Amino acid sequence: MLFTEEHNEIRRTVAHFVEKEINPHVDQWEEEGIFPAHEVFKKAGDLGLLGISKPVEYGGMGLDYSYNMVALEEWGQTHCGSIPMAVGVQTDMATPALARFGSDELRQQFLTPAIAGDMVCSIGVSEPHAGSDVAAIKTAARKRGDDYVINGTKMWITNSTQADFIVLLANPSDDQKHVNKSLILVPTDAPGFSHSPRLNKLGMRSSDTAQLFFEDVVVPQSHLIGEEGMGFTYQMMQFQEERMAGAVMTIKALEQCITNTIDYTSQRQAFGKPLIDNQIIHMRLAEMQMEIEALRALCYKACEMYVNGEDPTLLASYAKLKCGQLTRTVPSDCLQFWGGMGYMWDNPVSRAMRDMRLTSIGGGADEVMLSIIGKRLGVMAK
Numbered sequence: 001m002l003f004t005e006e007h008n009e010i011r012r013t014v015a016h017f018v019e020k021e022i023n024p025h026v027d028q029w030e031e032e033g034i035f036p037a038h039e040v041f042k043k044a045g046d047l048g049l050l051g052i053s054k055p056v057e058y059g060g061m062g063l064d065y066s067y068n069m070v071a072l073e074e075w076g077q078t079h080c081g082s083i084p085m086a087v088g089v090q091t092d093m094a095t096p097a098l099a100r101f102g103s104d105e106l107r108q109q110f111l112t113p114a115i116a117g118d119m120v121c122s123i124g125v126s127e128p129h130a131g132s133d134v135a136a137i138k139t140a141a142r143k144r145g146d147d148y149v150i151n152g153t154k155m156w157i158t159n160s161t162q163a164d165f166i167v168l169l170a171n172p173s174d175d176q177k178h179v180n181k182s183l184i185l186v187p188t189d190a191p192g193f194s195h196s197p198r199l200n201k202l203g204m205r206s207s208d209t210a211q212l213f214f215e216d217v218v219v220p221q222s223h224l225i226g227e228e229g230m231g232f233t234y235q236m237m238q239f240q241e242e243r244m245a246g247a248v249m250t251i252k253a254l255e256q257c258i259t260n261t262i263d264y265t266s267q268r269q270a271f272g273k274p275l276i277d278n279q280i281i282h283m284r285l286a287e288m289q290m291e292i293e294a295l296r297a298l299c300y301k302a303c304e305m306y307v308n309g310e311d312p313t314l315l316a317s318y319a320k321l322k323c324g325q326l327t328r329t330v331p332s333d334c335l336q337f338w339g340g341m342g343y344m345w346d347n348p349v350s351r352a353m354r355d356m357r358l359t360s361i362g363g364g365a366d367e368v369m370l371s372i373i374g375k376r377l378g379v380m381a382k
Contacts, residue, residue, distance in 0.1 A: 014074035029206035045117020076252035081355030082207035092245035101226030141170035181231035203354030247319040321369035327356035
């Protein structure tokens with residue numbers, strides 16, 4: 001993929017923003033269990049970073065997805081996974097279908113402030129019994145006059161305690177499970193909406209995650225995104241941006257694990273020499289960096305296909321699976337080279353290991369990616 005000076009300027013802008021506005025506060029936010037999403041998103045929105053590939057008429061830059069991808073890669077320099085994940089939800093998980101299929105009125109009312117950073121949003125898909133099995137969701141949105149009446153629950157929802165609206169996948173009918181779903185925009189100030197206290201997670205500590213409850217929540221049918229019954233299809237389309245985003249955002253975080261480990265093992269003396277002088281350590285670090293470069297190439301290739309109007313599903317699944325594997329092995333192997341220091345809670349590599357463990361689960365587990373790849377290769381039944 002060839003990058004222009006505009007790509008490079010976006011990289012510099014995000015990198016500077018992360019360095020000045022995010023990283024100095026990460027330790028405090030991790031300790032508090034939440035970061036100020038409205039404050040951070042407003043600053044990012046003022047720089048245009050929340051609408052890089054969104055339509056100009058709603059406040060976006062109108063650039064192709066490659067510009068968004070380089071921004072996402074730089075968000076990975078954040079010293080935790082929580083804030084990049086929250087940004088990815090805002091830009092690549094909750095708003096792609098709204099931007100592509102929402103009515104002009106809906107986009108003016110919700111997409112424009114989301115791009116500006118004036119609103120925080122969440123994507124409501126997973127349920128306690130339905131994670132990767134999206135078709136199994138039970139949340140219902142029944143018609144009553146000109147409204148939907150929504151009942152159900154959503155689980156593991158990022159940004160949820162601070163969100164101004166939820167892009168909700170729900171069932172308006174009892175038709176077959178792949179054609180009975182719609183994406184509906186639900187403001188969080190609607191009567192009957194509530195959320196649990198923040199969930200206590202292994203990692204992503206400063207990301208607010210909760211269970212959502214919908215008890216006779218009424219929203220107008222004009223809040224339907226696109227066509228009724230197309231929600232499953234729209235969500236599958238959104239998943240491709242989510243998976244590319246999730247993969248590319250891990251690249252620099254993984255590289256930070258290696259850089260931090262090189263620094264530590266170069267200084268730490270054991271048996272009369274720096275740890276890094278042990279062949280097993282510097283060869284494993286070299287091998288891991290090679291694997292990260294392979295992931296970067298996969299992400300860029302998937303992005304290139306997407307920009308050119310080709311279906312990126314197979315390459316996006318490759319990238320998501322590869323990053324899931326690397327986010328399990330790279331932080332863990334680096335931690336081993338830190339010895340006892342790696343086992344400390346505030347060690348950057350131990351934080352990366354806790355945060356990145358989610359990558360193999362969220363947005364489609366590794367096993368789901370393998371299933372998609374198998375179907376595309378024709379080695380298993382569709």
